[in-house]
Structures are given as structure tokens and as C-alpha cells.
Amino acid sequence: MKILLLADINSDHTQNWIRGLLRLKYCLGVYTFSSSSLSELNKNVKIYYGGGGDFYSNKSIGHKITFFSHIKKLKHSIKDFQPDIIHAHYATSYGLLGSLISFRPLIISIWGSDVFNFPKQNFAKKLLLKYIFSKGTILTSTSNVMREEALRYTNKEIVTIPFGVDCTMFSPRKSLHNNKIIRVGTVKLLEDIYGIGILIKAFKLVVKRNPNVELELIIVGFGSKRREYELLAETLGISDLVKFKGKVPNSIVPSYLNSFDVFVALSNEESFGVSIVEACSCGVPVVVTNVGGLPEIVDHGYNGFIVEKGAHKEAAFFIEKLVLNQELRGSMAFNARSKILKLYDRNKTVRMMSNLYTKIYCKT
Numbered sequence: 001m002k003i004l005l006l007a008d009i010n011s012d013h014t015q016n017w018i019r020g021l022l023r024l025k026y027c028l029g030v031y032t033f034s035s036s037s038l039s040e041l042n043k044n045v046k047i048y049y050g051g052g053g054d055f056y057s058n059k060s061i062g063h064k065i066t067f068f069s070h071i072k073k074l075k076h077s078i079k080d081f082q083p084d085i086i087h088a089h090y091a092t093s094y095g096l097l098g099s100l101i102s103f104r105p106l107i108i109s110i111w112g113s114d115v116f117n118f119p120k121q122n123f124a125k126k127l128l129l130k131y132i133f134s135k136g137t138i139l140t141s142t143s144n145v146m147r148e149e150a151l152r153y154t155n156k157e158i159v160t161i162p163f164g165v166d167c168t169m170f171s172p173r174k175s176l177h178n179n180k181i182i183r184v185g186t187v188k189l190l191e192d193i194y195g196i197g198i199l200i201k202a203f204k205l206v207v208k209r210n211p212n213v214e215l216e217l218i219i220v221g222f223g224s225k226r227r228e229y230e231l232l233a234e235t236l237g238i239s240d241l242v243k244f245k246g247k248v249p250n251s252i253v254p255s256y257l258n259s260f261d262v263f264v265a266l267s268n269e270e271s272f273g274v275s276i277v278e279a280c281s282c283g284v285p286v287v288v289t290n291v292g293g294l295p296e297i298v299d300h301g302y303n304g305f306i307v308e309k310g311a312h313k314e315a316a317f318f319i320e321k322l323v324l325n326q327e328l329r330g331s332m333a334f335n336a337r338s339k340i341l342k343l344y345d346r347n348k349t350v351r352m353m354s355n356l357y358t359k360i361y362c363k364t
Contacts, residue, residue, distance in 0.1 A: 001357060003086075004031060004083035008094075023350070096128070104364075138159065143162065143296055210320065217238075287305045
């Protein structure tokens with residue numbers, strides 16, 4: 001079966017779907033706005049580079065007009081590749097492009113801000129999202145909460161297929177733990193939407209209440225707020241205990257996760273929560289906020305704890321609970337890994353997508 005993906009070739013999520021589908025022997029093509037230097041993908045996938053950048057990454061009117069030049073380029077790509085199915089990832093860019101051509105079947109995958117933020121900006125965008133959804137043969141969502149949100153704009157069938165995790169790559173490695181220091185950590189963009197400042201304040205409370213416990217806060221990621229968060233740590237008097245690691249290659253993220261005793265994600269918004277799934281897959285108990293798809297991943301008291309967003313005192317309470325109880329950390333670590341193996345193993349989620357392709361293909 002030949003599948004033409006309309007997607008950002010440089011997205012980790014796109015690349016993971018591609019690798020998984022290649023293992024199932026699909027013939028894949030990708031139409032993308034961005035060029036790729038990944039020789040592995042260029043060798044095994046037919047890549048069609050549309051050029052011009054993403055529709056919503058540039059605010060100029062002139063740039064948006066050039067978006068429609070992609071229609072002609074995509075039609076040429078379809079003629080060359082002869083796909084059985086087109087699968088567009090991210091509704092309001094690649095999904096829009098797919099909706100503007102006549103080829104069917106068309107799968108549109110919703111990723112997050114395309115349904116949580118875009119239609120709320122104005123009435124015209126709400127209508128546009130409804131139009132895009134109306135052109136899809138079937139829609140997919142990465143979480144049930146996002147599926148419910150999308151159903152406000154369509155009566156089309158929406159199938160929940162989560163982003164999966166490579167459970168071999170993201171697996172427990174006890175040798176990376178430092179038994180003398182309890183490490184609290186996160187892997188997130190350094191932006192306010194991900195609650196990094198709240199995390200630093202919560203960590204300060206844990207440090208203050210436990211002066212005899214050796215603690216570190218490891219923050220992996222980059223973003224525009226880094227200096228602001230560094231100053232916050234300095235102001236709170238814990239700058240020597242808060243380590244900013246910056247952006248790191250995805251290949252070494254499992255090593256960082258395995259060095260954590262507790263993973264914390266105090267996001268204000270979160271459509272799915274890939275980093276939380278990856279932490280759980282490494283056998284790390286988590287403390288997360290009650291937003292988006294996070295409660296689908298975390299069962300309060302089983303593989304982690306759920307707190308209200310912005311509640312740094314509540315977060316500190318549960319972080320401290322895990323810091324002080326090694327047996328609890330161990331049992332939650334086991335539960336965290338078990339749940340991921342059951343529901344979020346990439347082999348299973350890719351197979352779910354493959355089954356959807358087969359179902360659609362057999363109907364055409």
C-alpha cells in the first residue's frame with residue numbers, strides 16, 4: 001500500500017511515524033514544506049519538497065497567498081507517487097492543503113493547537129476548521145480529550161491513536177541513578193505555557209522543608225524564557241541546585257530521564273504529553289497537571305500524581321512525597337512502565353494506524 005504523508009519532515013513525531021510504517025513495509029511518500037537533511041529518510045522515502053515554509057509560521061499576507069501554490073505542486077506529487085491514501089498531519093496547515101485537492105481517501109490527524117487554539121481566535125478560523133474537517137474521510141486524534149474537543153467542529157468519525165514511544169530506546173537503566181542525590185527533572189520548552197517557573201517555585205519549597213536531603217532540579221530544554229527562569233532560581237536562592245541543560249539530541253534524552261527520580265510537568269496546556277510518556281517508559285514516576293491529555297497517561301496514586309495547574313504548593317507536596325519515599329518511587333516506577341507497555345508502545349500505535357489504513361483501503 002502506498003501512503004503519501006502531508007507533514008513536517010523535520011518533526012520528531014513525523015519521523016517516528018515514518019520509521020514505524022517503514023518497518024511494516026509501507027511504500028511512503030512525504031509532501032513537506034521543509035527540506036530534510038536526514039539521509040536515512042531520504043533513502044527510504046520519496047520526499048516532495050514544496051518550499052516556502054509552513055502556512056502559519058509566517059504572518060505576512062504575501063506569504064499566505066503563496067500557500068496556494070502548494071496545491072499545484074501537491075497535485076504533481078500525487079500524479080508522480082500514485083498513492084492509495086493521503087494522510088495529512090496537523091489540521092490547519094497540511095490538513096488545509098489536503099482539503100483543497102480532490103484526492104480521496106484523506107486522513108487528517110489533529111495534533112493539538114490546531115483544534116484547541118486555532119478555532120477560538122475568530123469566527124472565520126472556526127469556519128475554516130469545520131471546512132477542513134468536512135473534507136477528511138476520517139480524522140485521528142492523539143488523545144481522547146482532544147477527540148472530544150474536535151467533535152465540537154465535526155460529526156465525522158474520529159479515531160484516537162496516541163503518539164507511541166520506542167520502549168526499547170526509552171527503557172529503565174538503573175545504572176544512571178545517583179543514589180546520593182535525589183533528582184527532580186523535566187524535559188520541556190522553556191516557555192510559560194509549560195509551567196517551568198511553577199516547577200522552580202515548587203522545588204524551592206521541597207528544598208526548604210528538607211535541608212538534610214541532597215536535591216537537584218534538572219531542566220532539559222531551550223526557549224525564550226531561560227534567562228528569566230535562571231534569575232528566578234537565583235532570587236529563590238537555589239541557583240546552585242537548578243541545572244539548565246539546554247537543548248539536547250533526542251538520542252540522549254533517555255539518559256537524562258533515567259537519571260531522574262521524579263519527572264515533573266506542570267504545563268498550563270498539553271494536548272497529549274509525549275515527554276510524560278517517555279519518562280514513564282523509563283520507569284520514572286511523574287507529577288503532572290490536570291490539563292489536556294495528561295490525566296489519560298497518569299493515574300493519580302498509581303504511576304504518578306496529578307495537581308491543579310499553577311498550584312506550586314500542591315506540586316511541592318507530591319514531589320516531596322516521592323522524594324522521601326523510595327518504596328513509593330519504586331512501585332510507581334514499575335506501574336509507569338507497565339502502563340506504557342500496555343497502551344503506548346510505538347509498535348502497537350503504529351499497528352493501530354496500519355489497521356486504519358487497511359480499513360479505509362478496503363472500503364475504496
